[in-house]
Every structure is written in structure tokens, then in C-alpha cells.
Amino acid sequence: MENTETPVTVIGLGLMGQALAVAFLKAGHPTTVWNRTTSKADRLVAEGARLAPTVADALAASSLTILCVTDYRAVYELLGGSENDLAGTTLINLTSGSSAQAREAARWAAQRGAHYLDGAIMAIPPAIGTAEAVILHSGPQPDFDAHKPALDALGTVTYLGADHGLASLYDVAGLAMMWSVLNAWLHGTALLRTAGVDAATYAPFARQIAAGVAEWLPGYAEQIDNGSFPAEVSALETDARAMAHLIEESEAVGVNVELPRLIKAMADRAIAAGHGGEQYPVLIEEFGKPRSA
Numbered sequence: 001m002e003n004t005e006t007p008v009t010v011i012g013l014g015l016m017g018q019a020l021a022v023a024f025l026k027a028g029h030p031t032t033v034w035n036r037t038t039s040k041a042d043r044l045v046a047e048g049a050r051l052a053p054t055v056a057d058a059l060a061a062s063s064l065t066i067l068c069v070t071d072y073r074a075v076y077e078l079l080g081g082s083e084n085d086l087a088g089t090t091l092i093n094l095t096s097g098s099s100a101q102a103r104e105a106a107r108w109a110a111q112r113g114a115h116y117l118d119g120a121i122m123a124i125p126p127a128i129g130t131a132e133a134v135i136l137h138s139g140p141q142p143d144f145d146a147h148k149p150a151l152d153a154l155g156t157v158t159y160l161g162a163d164h165g166l167a168s169l170y171d172v173a174g175l176a177m178m179w180s181v182l183n184a185w186l187h188g189t190a191l192l193r194t195a196g197v198d199a200a201t202y203a204p205f206a207r208q209i210a211a212g213v214a215e216w217l218p219g220y221a222e223q224i225d226n227g228s229f230p231a232e233v234s235a236l237e238t239d240a241r242a243m244a245h246l247i248e249e250s251e252a253v254g255v256n257v258e259l260p261r262l263i264k265a266m267a268d269r270a271i272a273a274g275h276g277g278e279q280y281p282v283l284i285e286e287f288g289k290p291r292s293a
Ligand SMILES: NC(=O)c1ccc[n+]([C@@H]2O[C@H](COP(=O)([O-])OP(=O)(O)OC[C@H]3O[C@@H](n4cnc5c(N)ncnc54)[C@H](OP(=O)(O)O)[C@@H]3O)[C@@H](O)[C@H]2O)c1
Pocket: 012, 013, 014, 015, 016, 017, 035, 036, 037, 038, 040, 068, 069, 070, 071, 073, 074, 077, 078, 094, 095, 096, 097, 121, 122, 123, 124, 125
């Protein structure tokens, strides 16, 4: 079991990497750091970190190395040199990337004898080290379990499953959710501002709607997983009529209609495919294929 005396290495000391290293130091872990631009380690060294002279030295200093650099290309550039012995070490790559990049990096690491977990940070640097910072991990569970006590210093660390691509996929799924909620709110705010209602007045109302809709998710997820969409509350064709109303009202008051038009076009395709009498989550079939299909 790891405890707060477990040595850890952090490679990549940008805004996020520095926050990760600070959290390990605060939790009492002997922390070795390395960064291409050495000066970014100054503050950390003042706080007790050890600056490794080379990547190879940084890797050798701890059995657990956290990577947090701009992209996967930088990861390969950093670790690819023959002087870097990865055998037996555990790499946790918190660099943002795609699910395919994560799976490829896992294969690359396995060929070099390393244990590999891919991760995604759903937080900004100031939140690191607090429960607010959700950090997702995917890859072999024994590797996650072995290092969770050390990782706990970073925030709320979560394990998603053995497929290395899962952390990246959850990451982008979260972004899709975030922007959809924000865009819907912005559209509504634009509509109301035409009548002199300010954003702050609408925000609590919008928040209540978002929370109410969120309550529907478990039941709708069940319909999707069962592949059966009985219209228990309303049929898609009823929703499509309300979408038309939203577009007309938006046009009438002179606000942007791109978003509701996009959604109505998807609903219209589902209705044309015979799903008009089914419930809204039947649109998963439209979301689940490329537009051109
Ligand atoms: N900041 C956030 O709020 C946030 C939130 C979630 C996830 N992330 C992810 O965390 C990762 C790091 O983000 P950041 O905000 O720390 O970025 P950043 O401040 O721009 O730092 C980038 C880091 O990558 C290093 N790097 C880039 N290319 C390199 C190369 N070819 N060889 C060696 N090192 C290289 C930089 O080294 P130098 O210092 O020498 O340039 C620096 O340490 C990204 O994948 C980002 O998407 C960030």
C-alpha cells in the first residue's frame, strides 16, 4: 500500500503539472519533477520538490510517474529516447487527447514493459488537491488500485474501466453536456433580453429547468439501453411542433435560430424514419451515426 511517503514523479510543469506537483508535495509525497523549461520548477523546488536533471532520472526516481504535457506528441518526444527505461514503472498520462491516442499510448507503453493508465482532468489548476477536482482514470484496475492512495492527493480520483480510451471519452462527453446546457441557457437568455429581462433574472428559472431535465436522465437511459422508446410523457412529433414554435418565436424577435434549427432537423429525420410516435431519447439513433449516413 502506498502512503504519503510514496515517491512520485511529475513530468510536465505547465499550469496543470505544477498544480499536480504542489498537491503531491502538500500531501507529503517526496516529489521529483522534470520540465523542458527548467525554470518552471523553481517554485516547486522552493517548496521541497527535487528537480531531476533528465527525464531518465525523473523516471528512475519513483515507481509512479504522472505525465501532464500539451499533447501526446510531446509524451512520445519525452519518453521515446532509448535512455528512458520504462520497464516496471507505472505511467499515468493526464495529458488531454482522444480515446484512440490513449489506446495507442497504452500499447506503446506495454511494449516497453510499463504499466499504463490514461486519465482526464475535469478541473482547473486551482481546484487540484480539493475534492472538487475530478480526475478520471482508465486502464487495468490493479494498476489504479495500487496507486489510488497516492492519487487521492490530487482530488476526487475515479476509476472508469479497463478500456484505456474511457477517460478521454468521458472527458468529451462531459464537454458535450456542458456546452449544450450553456448554449440552451444562452439562447433562452437572448430571447428574454428582447423583452427587457436580464440574464440574472432568468438564471434561477433556467437552473430549475436544467435540474428538472437532469431528473429525466436515468429513465431515459433505461429506454436507450433497452432500445425501446414508448411515449410515456410526449411523442417526438409533439416535441417537433414545440421546436418549430421555438424557431418561429426566435425569428420573430430577431435572435439566432441556428441551434433550434439543427435540433429540429435531427428530429425531422427521426420522424421521417418512422419514430414520430416514440419518446425523445429515440434521437440517440441520430446522434449515434455520422451526419452523412
Ligand atoms: N490548464 C487547465 O485548466 C487544464 C484542465 C484540464 C486538462 N488540462 C490538460 O493538461 C495538459 C497540460 O495543460 P497545461 O494547462 O499545464 O498546459 P501548459 O501550461 O501550456 O503546459 C504545457 C506543458 O507541456 C510541455 N510541453 C509541450 N510540448 C512539449 C515537448 N515537445 N516536449 C516537452 N515538454 C513539452 C510544456 O513544457 P515547457 O514548459 O517547456 O513549454 C509544459 O510543461 C493539457 O493536455 C491540457 O489539455 C489542462
